[in-house]
Amino acid sequence: MGCITSKNAVSIRPTLDNNNSSNQRGLDLSKVNVGNSGRRRSGKEFERDCEFDDSWRRGPEVNGTKDLCLPLSNIHNYIEAEQVAAGWPSWISSVAAEAIQGLVPLQASEYKKMEMIGQGTYSEVFKTVHHDTGKMFAMKKVRFDSNEPESVKFMAREIQVLRRLNHPNVIGLEGVIVSQYVKTIYLVFEYMDHDIAGLISRHKFSEPQVKCYMRQLLSGLEHCHSKSVMHRDIKCANLLVNDSGCLKIADFGLARYYSSAQKQPLTSRVVTLWYRPPELILGSTNYEESVDLWSVGCVFAELFLRKPILDGRTEIEQLHRIFKLCGSPPEDYWKNIKMPNASVFKSRCHHEGNLKKICKDLPNYAVNLIEKLLSVNSKKRGTASDALHSLYFITKPYEANPSSLPKYPPTKEMDAQILNRAAQLLSDQRAAEEANSQAKDIYTKKPPHGCINFSGPLQIPSSSGFEWAKKTRESNAFIRPSYENSYYPLARNTVANSEDQHRNGSPRNKQLFLNREEPFGEKHAAFIQKMQSRRHADSFHNFDNGLKKKTDVNGVTNGMSSNSSDYHGDEESKVDFSGPLLCQTHEVNELLENHEQRIGKAMRKLLFKR
Numbered sequence: 226m227g228c229i230t231s232k233n234a235v236s237i238r239p240t241l242d243n244n245n246s247s248n249q250r251g252l253d254l255s256k257v258n259v260g261n262s263g264r265r266r267s268g269k270e271f272e273r274d275c276e277f278d279d280s281w282r283r284g285p286e287v288n289g290t291k292d293l294c295l296p297l298s299n300i301h302n303y304i305e306a307e308q309v310a311a312g313w314p315s316w317i318s319s320v321a322a323e324a325i326q327g328l329v330p331l332q333a334s335e336y337k338k339m340e341m342i343g344q345g346t347y348s349e350v351f352k353t354v355h356h357d358t359g360k361m362f363a364m365k366k367v368r369f370d371s372n373e374p375e376s377v378k379f380m381a382r383e384i385q386v387l388r389r390l391n392h393p394n395v396i397g398l399e400g401v402i403v404s405q406y407v408k409t410i411y412l413v414f415e416y417m418d419h420d421i422a423g424l425i426s427r428h429k430f431s432e433p434q435v436k437c438y439m440r441q442l443l444s445g446l447e448h449c450h451s452k453s454v455m456h457r458d459i460k461c462a463n464l465l466v467n468d469s470g471c472l473k474i475a476d477f478g479l480a481r482y483y484s485s486a487q488k489q490p491l492t493s494r495v496v497t498l499w500y501r502p503p504e505l506i507l508g509s510t511n512y513e514e515s516v517d518l519w520s521v522g523c524v525f526a527e528l529f530l531r532k533p534i535l536d537g538r539t540e541i542e543q544l545h546r547i548f549k550l551c552g553s554p555p556e557d558y559w560k561n562i563k564m565p566n567a568s569v570f571k572s573r574c575h576h577e578g579n580l581k582k583i584c585k586d587l588p589n590y591a592v593n594l595i596e597k598l599l600s601v602n603s604k605k606r607g608t609a610s611d612a613l614h615s616l617y618f619i620t621k622p623y624e625a626n627p628s629s630l631p632k633y634p635p636t637k638e639m640d641a642q643i644l645n646r647a648a649q650l651l652s653d654q655r656a657a658e659e660a661n662s663q664a665k666d667i668y669t670k671k672p673p674h675g676c677i678n679f680s681g682p683l684q685i686p687s688s689s690g691f692e693w694a695k696k697t698r699e700s701n702a703f704i705r706p707s708y709e710n711s712y713y714p715l716a717r718n719t720v721a722n723s724e725d726q727h728r729n730g731s732p733r734n735k736q737l738f739l740n741r742e743e744p745f746g747e748k749h750a751a752f753i754q755k756m757q758s759r760r761h762a763d764s765f766h767n768f769d770n771g772l773k774k775k776t777d778v779n780g781v782t783n784g785m786s787s788n789s790s791d792y793h794g795d796e797e798s799k800v801d802f803s804g805p806l807l808c809q810t811h812e813v814n815e816l817l818e819n820h821e822q823r824i825g826k827a828m829r830k831l832l833f834k835r
């Protein structure tokens with residue numbers, strides 16, 4: 226795509242018809258995009274020209290038309306003037322001229338902003354109502370920094386991509402609102418009552434219902450791919466459903482055009498970790514639309530299982546889970562791929578794959594399709610059209626009619642998150658109370674010489690044969706949790722599933738350390754042994770390093786406590802847990818007070834967010 230300002234000269238081609246006053250989404254284009262001949266061009270016409278035929282930027286036309294070749298600054302000024310005349314503030318014209326070309330901005334005063342209904346990495350989504358029509362819309366406030374070219378690029382691309390798509394299973398962009406002075410942009414969408422992540426957290430879908438959603442998802446995706454758009458962030462939270470049972474693919478913030486003819490290197494830092502295909506984890510930069518089909522496979526399984534099928538906390542763990550589920554790829558795979566991280570991630574263990582076992586209760590044809598979509602070899606995934614023609618869709622039970630699906634009270638990923646957070650806070654509070662009473666108990670029996678604040682990677686010499694545990698108990702040090710160093714990847718909150726939370730580490734592990742009787746008993750020893758054997762069995766050298774990383778909502782791993790200072794001595798003789806190990810000599814009361822304060826703070830945060 227590129228920015229208009231990066232070209233040296235442009236050719237403005239005169240246009241011939243005057244008919245296009247609105248595009249398919251009903252946007253009024255009549256006031257804009259008047260060529261120098263006075264002829265108007267529709268937004269879509271302009272986009273088409275811009276996206277794959279960039280000759281308009283290159284210079285004089287060859288087809289006999291006498292074009293006017295202007296210096297870049299002139300044409301830039303011309304376009305800006307045209308867009309300002311259409312009602313756009315000049316700040317947006319200067320950073321995203323191509324994205325808004327042919328559009329007229331919507332007026333904020335025509336809408337009433339209501340409650341926040343969603344929050345993403347770069348956005349906040351509000352429910353809004355149009356004053357005149359009373360129609361509901363979703364208004365996505367996109368955060369971006371105009372001095373930061375990447376953020377501008379993504380914002381502009383989202384608009385461009387959305388304008389290119391027009392399908393019942395793809396969210397429709399109604400228009401764009403911009404603030405005249407503050408650099409804020411709102412994308413106005415049709416309003417959808419639910420997202421699949423929120424629905425899954427509360428309801429079990431019937432087989433015909435799953436089939437109905439899957440057909441809609443694949444149809445929407447087929448349309449995107451037919452328009453050369455890769456979504457690159459298919460996940461349950463980005464699949465919206467309205468009260469008529471219609472599913473729409475949303476959030477095109479990471480989407481982009483692709484062309485198999487003109488391949489360009491693409492970033493591999495896309496797709497939320499749990500839905501990210503192996504080639505992206507391995508760092509591929511020449512992937513194709515099959516990345517979306519992998520994500521569809523993950524969503525498909527999740528619709529049945531009601532929990533993510535691949536929920537690694539780090540890239541290395543995710544890849545490990547992929548191979549365990551889908552089977553390790555053959556040697557050829559490693560030989561043929563030229564991916565930057567291949568040698569780092571290659572496992573010495575061979576896994577047969579346990580997808581069939583995990584999906585044993587699912588219908589056969591569904592498992593076959595999931596298996597195909599979750600092919601480690603991207604070439605074997607097929608296309609969205611292939612999936613739509615698979616046996617799964619022509620065997621009984623047939624898909625439900627969208628209008629026959631149950632009507633649900635509004636549910637969003639955000640609701641699921643709030644429920645999760647509240648549950649977590651409650652369990653943390655209970656655990657804290659328990660810990661406090663245990664701490665007091667210990668204190669009254671024998672005052673401690675020091676206490677251990679257990680919240681981080683605890684380095685335990687494995688050679689001690691758990692003698693350390695006994696020693697700690699004898700020395701009456703007590704262990705306290707840290708609620709600030711929670712180990713959850715944010716994305717984890719999308720699933721209100723206590724089992725998941727436990728598997729993810731924190732509550733169960735915290736509880737393990739909070740419970741004065743349990744931690745140093747058999748369970749604890751088993752846990753440590755498991756950690757150690759996992760480390761050896763996996764032969765993933767970075768596994769433990771990986772465990773100390775935190776994954777953000779988009780699955781991007783951030784280094785956390787992974788600096789060398791966290792390690793002391795021989796790597797193999799240590800067992801790591803999350804968070805720093807602190808030896809303190811505070812008074813118990815002071816610690817308990819701090820503890821109370823932290824819980825209070827977390828509670829206030831939660832209430833404030835609500």
Ligand SMILES: Nc1ncnc2c1ncn2[C@@H]1O[C@H](COP(=O)(O)OP(=O)(O)OP(=O)(O)O)[C@@H](O)[C@H]1O
Nearest residue numbers: 343345346347348350363414415416417462476637
């Ligand atoms: N048209 C809509 N109608 C109703 N709710 C919506 C709509 N669009 C988005 N939402 C809600 O807002 C949430 C966040 O929106 P979106 O995914 O577009 O933002 P984002 O910043 O790109 O998110 P992320 O970082 O998770 O990818 C969605 O999960 C959904 O619950």
